[in-house]
Amino acid sequence: MRCDRSLAAFIRTRLAAVLMMAAAALSLTSVRASADDIQILTTPAGIEVWLKSESSIPIVSLEMAFRGGASLDPEDREGLANMITGLLDEGAGELESQAFQERLDELSLRMRFDIGRDALYGSMTSLTPNLDEAADLFRLALTEPRFDPEPVERIRGQIMIGLLQDEEDPHARAWSTFSSTAFPGHVYGRLVDGTPETVEAITKEDLAGFVGENFTRDRLVVSVVGDIDAERTMELIDHIFAGLPAEGAPIAVPDVEPVSGVVDVIAMDVPQSAIVFGLPGLMRDDPDFYAAYVLNKALGGGGLNTRLFEEVRKERGLAYSVSTYVYAYDQAGLWLGSAGTQNARAAETLEVIRAVLKEVSANGITQQELDDARDYLTGSFPLRLDSNQAIAGMLLSIQLQDLGVDYIEKRNSYIDAVTPDDIRRVAGRLLHVDDLLVVVAGQPVGITPTESVD
Amino acid sequence: MRCDRSLAAFIRTRLAAVLMMAAAALSLTSVRASADDIQILTTPAGIEVWLKSESSIPIVSLEMAFRGGASLDPEDREGLANMITGLLDEGAGELESQAFQERLDELSLRMRFDIGRDALYGSMTSLTPNLDEAADLFRLALTEPRFDPEPVERIRGQIMIGLLQDEEDPHARAWSTFSSTAFPGHVYGRLVDGTPETVEAITKEDLAGFVGENFTRDRLVVSVVGDIDAERTMELIDHIFAGLPAEGAPIAVPDVEPVSGVVDVIAMDVPQSAIVFGLPGLMRDDPDFYAAYVLNKALGGGGLNTRLFEEVRKERGLAYSVSTYVYAYDQAGLWLGSAGTQNARAAETLEVIRAVLKEVSANGITQQELDDARDYLTGSFPLRLDSNQAIAGMLLSIQLQDLGVDYIEKRNSYIDAVTPDDIRRVAGRLLHVDDLLVVVAGQPVGITPTESVD
Numbered sequence: 042m043r044c045d046r047s048l049a050a051f052i053r054t055r056l057a058a059v060l061m062m063a064a065a066a067l068s069l070t071s072v073r074a075s076a077d078d079i080q081i082l083t084t085p086a087g088i089e090v091w092l093k094s095e096s097s098i099p100i101v102s103l104e105m106a107f108r109g110g111a112s113l114d115p116e117d118r119e120g121l122a123n124m125i126t127g128l129l130d131e132g133a134g135e136l137e138s139q140a141f142q143e144r145l146d147e148l149s150l151r152m153r154f155d156i157g158r159d160a161l162y163g164s165m166t167s168l169t170p171n172l173d174e175a176a177d178l179f180r181l182a183l184t185e186p187r188f189d190p191e192p193v194e195r196i197r198g199q200i201m202i203g204l205l206q207d208e209e210d211p212h213a214r215a216w217s218t219f220s221s222t223a224f225p226g227h228v229y230g231r232l233v234d235g236t237p238e239t240v241e242a243i244t245k246e247d248l249a250g251f252v253g254e255n256f257t258r259d260r261l262v263v264s265v266v267g268d269i270d271a272e273r274t275m276e277l278i279d280h281i282f283a284g285l286p287a288e289g290a291p292i293a294v295p296d297v298e299p300v301s302g303v304v305d306v307i308a309m310d311v312p313q314s315a316i317v318f319g320l321p322g323l324m325r326d327d328p329d330f331y332a333a334y335v336l337n338k339a340l341g342g343g344g345l346n347t348r349l350f351e352e353v354r355k356e357r358g359l360a361y362s363v364s365t366y367v368y369a370y371d372q373a374g375l376w377l378g379s380a381g382t383q384n385a386r387a388a389e390t391l392e393v394i395r396a397v398l399k400e401v402s403a404n405g406i407t408q409q410e411l412d413d414a415r416d417y418l419t420g421s422f423p424l425r426l427d428s429n430q431a432i433a434g435m436l437l438s439i440q441l442q443d444l445g446v447d448y449i450e451k452r453n454s455y456i457d458a459v460t461p462d463d464i465r466r467v468a469g470r471l472l473h474v475d476d477l478l479v480v481v482a483g484q485p486v487g488i489t490p491t492e493s494v495d
Numbered sequence: 496m497r498c499d500r501s502l503a504a505f506i507r508t509r510l511a512a513v514l515m516m517a518a519a520a521l522s523l524t525s526v527r528a529s530a531d532d533i534q535i536l537t538t539p540a541g542i543e544v545w546l547k548s549e550s551s552i553p554i555v556s557l558e559m560a561f562r563g564g565a566s567l568d569p570e571d572r573e574g575l576a577n578m579i580t581g582l583l584d585e586g587a588g589e590l591e592s593q594a595f596q597e598r599l600d601e602l603s604l605r606m607r608f609d610i611g612r613d614a615l616y617g618s619m620t621s622l623t624p625n626l627d628e629a630a631d632l633f634r635l636a637l638t639e640p641r642f643d644p645e646p647v648e649r650i651r652g653q654i655m656i657g658l659l660q661d662e663e664d665p666h667a668r669a670w671s672t673f674s675s676t677a678f679p680g681h682v683y684g685r686l687v688d689g690t691p692e693t694v695e696a697i698t699k700e701d702l703a704g705f706v707g708e709n710f711t712r713d714r715l716v717v718s719v720v721g722d723i724d725a726e727r728t729m730e731l732i733d734h735i736f737a738g739l740p741a742e743g744a745p746i747a748v749p750d751v752e753p754v755s756g757v758v759d760v761i762a763m764d765v766p767q768s769a770i771v772f773g774l775p776g777l778m779r780d781d782p783d784f785y786a787a788y789v790l791n792k793a794l795g796g797g798g799l800n801t802r803l804f805e806e807v808r809k810e811r812g813l814a815y816s817v818s819t820y821v822y823a824y825d826q827a828g829l830w831l832g833s834a835g836t837q838n839a840r841a842a843e844t845l846e847v848i849r850a851v852l853k854e855v856s857a858n859g860i861t862q863q864e865l866d867d868a869r870d871y872l873t874g875s876f877p878l879r880l881d882s883n884q885a886i887a888g889m890l891l892s893i894q895l896q897d898l899g900v901d902y903i904e905k906r907n908s909y910i911d912a913v914t915p916d917d918i919r920r921v922a923g924r925l926l927h928v929d930d931l932l933v934v935v936a937g938q939p940v941g942i943t944p945t946e947s948v949d
Contacts, residue, residue, distance in 0.1 A: 099877050139799065139809075146798040147867075149875040166881075168874055344600040345593065355593070413601075420622055421603040423553050427620075428882040 079436065079446055084275040086283035091264040091436045091446070092274045095429055099169040101267035103179070103277075104433040106160040106441060107260040108371075111233040112294045113251070120235015121243055121251055122161055124200060126154035128248065129163075131192035133181035138192045141178070150175045152182065156233055159294075159371040160262075160441060161255075166430055169268045172277060180281040183256055188248045200240055207234070211315035211482035212379070214307050219317040219377075219480040223299035229373055257289035258282060264436035266429040296372045301476035306490045307483075313361075314387040314483030315379070318394065320476055322367060322374035323467075325442050331455045332463035333376070333471060334367050338414040339406045339464075340397070341365030341378055346413060348406065352397050353380065359390045369442075376471055388487030395474050402472035405465040419453040533890065533900055538729040540737035545718040545890045545900070546728045549883055553623040555721035557633070557731075558887040560614040560895060561714040562825075565687040566748045572701055574689015576615055576709075578654060579702055580608035583617075585646035587635035592646045595632070604629045606636065610687055613748075613825040614716075614895060615709075620884055623722045626731060634735045637710055642702045654694055661688070665769035665936035666833070668761050673771040673831075673934040677753035683827055711743035712736060718890035720883040750826045755930035760944045761937075767815075768841040768937030769833070772848065774930055776821060776828035777921075779896050785909045786917035787830070787925060788821050792868040793860045793918075794851070795819030795832055800867060802860065806851050807834065813844045823896075830925055842941030849928050856926035859919040873907040 080092045114121045130145065130152050132138040145152060148171045155162040163183065167175035207213035217232055224230030234240075261282060265274050298321050323333045334342075341349035341364050353363045365378035382390040406414075426432050426449070439448045481488055534546045568575045584599065584606050586592040599606060602625045609616040617637065621629035661667035671686055678684030688694075715736060719728050752775050777787050788796075795803035795818050807817045819832035836844040860868075880886050880903070893902045935942055 098881055100881055143799045146800055147871070149871070149878055151878075166878070168877060170874070345597045346600055417601070417603070420624070423622060424603055424605075424620070427552055427554055427884075430881075 079449075080271055081446060082271055082275055082278075084279045084283070086258075086279045088258060088261065088263070088278050088282055090274060090278045091440060092269070092271060093264075093266045093429075093432060093436065094268075094270055095266060095432075096268045098429075099268050100166060100429065101169055101172055101265065101269045101277075102166045102430040102433045103164065103263065103265050103281075104430070104437040105163045105261065105263040105282075106437060107163075107256055108160050108262065108441070109255050109260055109289075109292050110157045110160040111231070112158055112228040112371075113255050113292070114228070114231065114235070115247075116231075117239060118235075118243055118247055119231045119239040120200065120233070121239075121247055122255075123156040123234050124196060124240065124243055125186075125248055125251060126156045126161060127196040127200065128188055128192055129154045129182040129186050131196065132187035132189050133178075134185045134187075136181070137187065137189060141181075144174075144178055148174050148178065150178060152179060154182075158229060158233065162437075164430070164434075172269070172273075173280075176277050176280045180284070183252075183281070184284055186248075186252060188245045190245075193245065193248070197240060197243070200234060201237060204234060204237055204240065211307075211309050211311050211313070212317075212381070214309065215315040215317040215379070215480045215482040218305060218307055218482070219319065219478070222303055222305055222480060223319065223375070223478055224297055224373070225300065227297045228294055229297060229370060253286070255289050257286045259288045260292075261285070262437060262440045264433045264440065266433040266436065294372045299373065299375055300478055301473075302478065302491070304479045304481075304488065304491045306481050306485060306488055309482050309484070311483050312384060313381055314384050314481050314485040315381055316360075316387065316391060316394075316479065316481050316485075317377065317379050318391070318477050318479045319375055319377040320471060320473065320478070322376035322471065323369065324374045325369040327374070329463065329467045329470065330367075330369070332459045332467040335411065335414045335418065335456060335459045336401075336406065336464050336467055336471075337365055337367045337376065338418055339410040340401060342367070342414075344417065346417075348401065348410065349378070349394065349397055353390060353393050357389075357393060359386050359393060363390075363394070384484045385486050387481060387483065387485030391479065391481075391488065395477065398472045398474045398477070402468050402474065405461060405468050408461065411459070411461060411464060415456055415459065418456050422453060533903075534725055535900060536725055536729055536732075538733045538737070540712075540733045542712060542715065542717070542732050542736055544728060544732045545894060546723070546725060547718075547720045547883075547886060547890065548722075548724055549720060549886075550722045552883075553722050554620060554883065555623055555626055555719065555723045555731075556620045556884040556887045557618065557717065557719050558884070558891040559617045559715065559717040559736075560891060561617075561710055562614050562716065562895070563709050563714055563743075563746050564611045564614040565685070566612055566682040566825075567705070567709050567746070568682070568685065568689070569701075570685075571693060572689075572697055573685045573693040574654065574687070575693075575697055575701055575705055577610040577688050578650060578694065578697055579640075579705060580610045580615060581650040581654065582642055582646055582702065583608045583636040583640050585650065586641035586643050587632075588639045588641075590635065591641065591643060595635075598628075598632055602628050602632065604632060606633060608636075612683060612687065616891075618884070618888075626723070626727075627734075630731050630734045634738070637706075637735070638738055640702075640706060642699045644699075647699065647702070651694060651697070654688060655691060658688060658691055658694065665761075665763050665765050665767070666835070668763065669769040669771040669833070669934045669936040672759060672761055672936070673773065673932070676757060676759055676934060677773065677829070677932055678751055678827070679754065681751045682748055683751060683824060707740070709743050711740045713742045714746075715739070716891060716894045718887045718894065720887040720890065748826045753827060753829055753932060755927075755932055756945070758933045758935075758942065758945045760935050760939060760942055763936050763938070765937050766838060767835055768838050768935050768939040769835055770814075770841065770845060770848075770933065770935050770939075771831065771833050772845070772931050772933045773829055773831040774925060774927065774932070776830035776925065777823070778828045779823040781828070783917065783921045783924065784821075784823070786913045786921040789865065789868050789872065789910060789913045790855075790860065790918050790921055790925075791819055791821045791830065792872055793864040794855060796821070796868075798871065800871075802855065802864065803832070803848065803851055807844060807847050811843075811847060813840050813847060817844075817848070838938045839940050841935060841937065841939030845933065845935075845942065849931065852926045852928045852931070856922050856928065859915060859922050862915065865913070865915060865918060869910055869913065872910050876907060 151166040221230045341347045360380040360382040363380040368375040565576045605620040675684045795801045814834040814836040817834040822829040
């Protein structure tokens with residue numbers, strides 16, 4: 042189980058995997074682990090599943106998600122969906138926690154659950170001969186979780202420890218305050234992990250209620266990769282999921298634009314300041330999304346060869362780290378950055394970041410920076426498809442973001458198509474330095490908070 | 496880089512990956528990711544390399560090792576080889592540390608180095624189109640590491656922090672004391688990570704001297720898996736390795752049998768005791784090795800379905816963990832176990848462990864336990880071959896341990912061939928309870944150390 046899915050943790054893991062691949066010097070024009078053999082199946086029970094058969098190793102990977110995720114937490118139960126992901130493999134059906142874990146052991150079954158803002162993720166990797174039993178266990182976990190007192194209190198305790206640790210961590214504090222400041226009154230402003238109060242308040246009824254209401258077939262997205270054919274896949278999927286309720290209530294998360302132009306300081310007695318900065322970004326289906334993605338790479342998106350790293354770290358030795366991220370929630374676009382620096386140099390660091398954004402907003406990036414960013418993003422793409430489980434995860438993301446079954450083949454052409462004009466246009470659209478929302482945790486010298494926006 | 500390769504860390508990672516796979520309910524009689532397409536090549540420069548071509552994704556994984564590893568550390572420079580693994584990607588040839596890291600970034604090149612008792616490991620995964628440049632960087636790292644002052648002091652600092660943390664960690668303390676107690680006067684008794692004194696003493700000359708003397712072609716073992724053919728593989732291998740010296744001095748690590756029948760206590764002010772226990776084990780080429788491996792699985796080798804877990808944890812709730820490991824060094828065989836328990840119940844935990852060993856030594860295990868252990872070990876084997884890098888690692892291990900090119904295909908038949916008679920024989924051979932070497936860190940109530948064996 043994973044229970045540390047704060048915004049920070051979420052970005053560090055899922056986004057990091059997606060965006061921060063290292064650079065590639067040569068561009069690959071096609072990816073051979075391609076989409077041409079993806080089958081889109083509809084099971085007898087009416088469930089759609091994407092399948093890539095690959096029989097070289099007797100293993101099957103299944104990746105699934107229920108749309109909604111932490112956004113569906115009731116207001117006074119922040120952290121509920123997160124806590125559920127920690128408990129789904131802690132007893133289900135007739136099997137108490139230890140019996141369930143022993144059964145996982147016996148089957149060599151890898152099962153895990155994960156929470157995001159917009160979806161709750163599940164994953165299993167099974168040996169082919171054990172698929173029937175694996176499907177049974179996975180079905181039990183999703184349809185009949187027990188939420189017995191012992192595992193509930195144990196997992197609650199683990200989450201509490203994580204929350205206490207986050208309290209002491211300037212980066213975690215800056216990230217969570219950034220969320221609440223950027224999205225006041227919106228579910229995206231809440232904490233995925235919850236607060237000590239809300240996590241303490243969660244009852245067995247809350248846990249079971251969330252599962253009953255939100256684990257539904259209309260919310261389900263699923264992909265399968267491995268040693269399995271279409272017929273067997275449809276049986277497997279229906280065995281696991283057909284018993285779920287057909288429909289949940291509509292997901293009523295409204296579109297939202299993050300708050301702009303605020304500087305907030307969280308006083309912490311630490312030698313180094315954690316800086317989080319951001320601006321309104323683009324939604325995933327925006328025509329300029331790929332231009333923003335390439336621009337972000339050149340500015341600060343992973344690796345050491347970025348404008349911000351060059352200016353902030355190499356030229357001036359100001360920060361020990363600086364990175365930026367394109368972040369497309371279902372209902373909001375964000376462009377985010379983070380840096381760590383000595384307290385004494387926090388203001389100067391922020392000043393250099395602002396100057397870089399202003400310069401790029403006005404003049405774009407160089408042709409070399411554009412070429413490097415495109416090469417990096419296209420060249421490193423195959424490294425994200427290097428196991429069946431990774432491919433299943435990619436197929437899941439493609440469905441969740443509605444990118445089309447040919448996305449794996451076409452994705453690099455979208456990146457390659459980004460022109461200097463596109464970059465200039467999107468830089469002008471996005472990089473409004475005066476709108477920067479900044480949260481600093483530490484004792485940053487020379488940074489004055491703006492008025493509170495409560 | 497990894498610099499926390501203490502015995503404990505080594506066991507937790509490498510061994511855990513090898514031995515602690517979860518159980519499989521059904522036995523797989525053959526593994527399709529098999530050895531039938533492994534090519535054994537000899538390059539023009541005379542270097543042998545094992546290749547499995549697999550072109551579905553444009554990635555190539557190379558795994559290599561120089562035999563010797565931490566065993567070659569000079570006596571007053573414990574931790575030297577470990578420190579080197581942290582520095583090989585921190586500047587080489589004309590490239591200073593940051594330039595080297597930037598080049599890795601630009602190439603999307605994953606490179607890492609790792610230390611073991613008997614070998615120093617290297618690994619790279621490159622995109623196919625970048626292979627030439629990747630090979631250049633890997634060659635530089637192995638043949639011209641710079642060991643500049645800045646990275647040397649930075650990595651030394653990181654290692655020191657790890658050593659200080661280990662000082663406070665009862666499990667780390669118990670493991671390291673177990674090693675020094677089991678192998679007094681032998682290199683296996685030293686610390687892979689070194690001590691604050693020895694790490695402090697390491698100079699640039701020590702680092703460069705070790706590389707010059709021990710990174711030699713006669714010590715080299717290498718495997719390649721991925722999108723590459725035989726001809727290109729041989730070019731690649733010679734480009735990287737042909738410039739190395741042909742021969743190092745003979746590796747003069749003598750065979751050794753671990754010390755028996757000692758109980759040692761390390762007083763630490765912690766609420767829970769860490770227990771490490773062990774007995775002389777079998778060398779990798781012992782005819783009874785597979786029987787010992789199956790016996791170990793049934794006794795305590797991973798998962799919750801083991802005799803020790805059953806008796807210690809489930810029946811009596813004594814320990815929060817108990818596991819055992821088969822450990823075959825090049826020059827010594829060990830059977831190891833570890834447990835964690837409240838101080839007050841340490842003696843009782845150890846008593847139950849002794850009783851289980853005594854019982855199994857006399858009567859072996861049940862047919863059901865034997866069947867379950869064999870099924871687990873054979874069934875979970877494919878999960879260890881689920882990516883090209885994993886297969887390359889397996890091919891490397893097979894060479895290092897001289898198991899034969901058909902090992903992947905035959906391995907499960909070796910496990911399946913283990914009979915109840917084999918188990919009884921090997922249990923009688925190994926499980927001499929009175930010989931148990933025990934190290935406990937904590938404040939274990941009721942455990943009396945035997946006389947010191949200095």
